[in-house]
Amino acid sequence: MSTLNGNENGHQNGNGTSLFRAGAPSRGAMFALFQPPPVDAIAVEERAASFAKRSIKKATKVAGLKLSIAMMDLTTLEGKDTPGKVRQMCQKALRPLESDPSIGSCAAVCVYPNFVSVAKDALRGSGVHVASVATAFPSGQSPLAVKLDDTRRAVEFGADEIDMVIDRGAMLAGDYAKVFDEIAATKEACGQAHLKVILETGELGSYDVVRKASDLAIAAGGDFIKTSTGKIQPAATPPVTLVMLEAIRDHYYATGRRIGMKPAGGVRTAKQALHYLVLLKETLGDAWLTPELFRFGASALLNDVLMQLEKERTGNYQASEDFSKD
Numbered sequence: 001m002s003t004l005n006g007n008e009n010g011h012q013n014g015n016g017t018s019l020f021r022a023g024a025p026s027r028g029a030m031f032a033l034f035q036p037p038p039v040d041a042i043a044v045e046e047r048a049a050s051f052a053k054r055s056i057k058k059a060t061k062v063a064g065l066k067l068s069i070a071m072m073d074l075t076t077l078e079g080k081d082t083p084g085k086v087r088q089m090c091q092k093a094l095r096p097l098e099s100d101p102s103i104g105s106c107a108a109v110c111v112y113p114n115f116v117s118v119a120k121d122a123l124r125g126s127g128v129h130v131a132s133v134a135t136a137f138p139s140g141q142s143p144l145a146v147k148l149d150d151t152r153r154a155v156e157f158g159a160d161e162i163d164m165v166i167d168r169g170a171m172l173a174g175d176y177a178k179v180f181d182e183i184a185a186t187k188e189a190c191g192q193a194h195l196k197v198i199l200e201t202g203e204l205g206s207y208d209v210v211r212k213a214s215d216l217a218i219a220a221g222g223d224f225i226k227t228s229t230g231k232i233q234p235a236a237t238p239p240v241t242l243v244m245l246e247a248i249r250d251h252y253y254a255t256g257r258r259i260g261m262k263p264a265g266g267v268r269t270a271k272q273a274l275h276y277l278v279l280l281k282e283t284l285g286d287a288w289l290t291p292e293l294f295r296f297g298a299s300a301l302l303n304d305v306l307m308q309l310e311k312e313r314t315g316n317y318q319a320s321e322d323f324s325k326d
């Protein structure tokens, strides 16, 4: 259990100074004492599965598919990424289907910090945001000063949104104050950029820890909570997303503040995307059915959504080669 004194915990910001007044309990240390409600795993899994069984009318399906494009953070996070690949992806995010201008842009592209300025140039004036992973993504296993520097640089390069990773080792060891204080420091380093906090739920081991990490990320200042990096399996799943949405709902009831949600990793089909939208609507209501509050983090979802939209329009499936690469 962490001490109530933040300075005794030794949690510091990137400048090496304590984040908190001497002698004052850190918010992170106080948060460590808070116990979220236990999660009933069977009930969560049954409820999440029940949303997949809903039948959706054609008009609603088409609207849902277009909304999922508008909510998409089109992502490339590979060691082999190049400026050319990022520019191509930006064109795809701007105009997903050349032949159909009625299909609007994605919400954002998500890239490594090295490609933020390339993406910013390609998207200038479009309203499509540039999100960048930072904080030593995907492991987060670097000193806090390095992670904060990573964040500040991505913002300087032009990132509108920062996707940070939490310290899963600290989370699992019960050092909640450390996790909290790192998120709070990263939020400060973001300045005007929005902060998405990646929990990497596939490493957290139980829904109870996912719930605790969700509450912690929200309390520490995250604008969004995000399931996964896409580098660890399992990544986003409907039950994990439901647990996180319930944390967002409870926070909204308690404070009136709306936090966003981003399932990411392994969301590849239009059917999955619609399932997530039903889960979202049923848990948080229509107010969250907006890119301001919900995103899909996905590298390969867009073409399947476009294929389904073409099928709804023409009655026929197009070959996947008919669509440019995501």
Ligand SMILES: O=C[C@H](O)COP(=O)(O)O
Binding pocket: 075, 077, 110, 228, 229, 230, 231, 235, 264, 265, 266, 267, 297, 298, 299, 300, 301
């Ligand atoms: O943040 C987004 C994820 O990295 C994308 O994962 P994915 O390649 O499984 O779609």
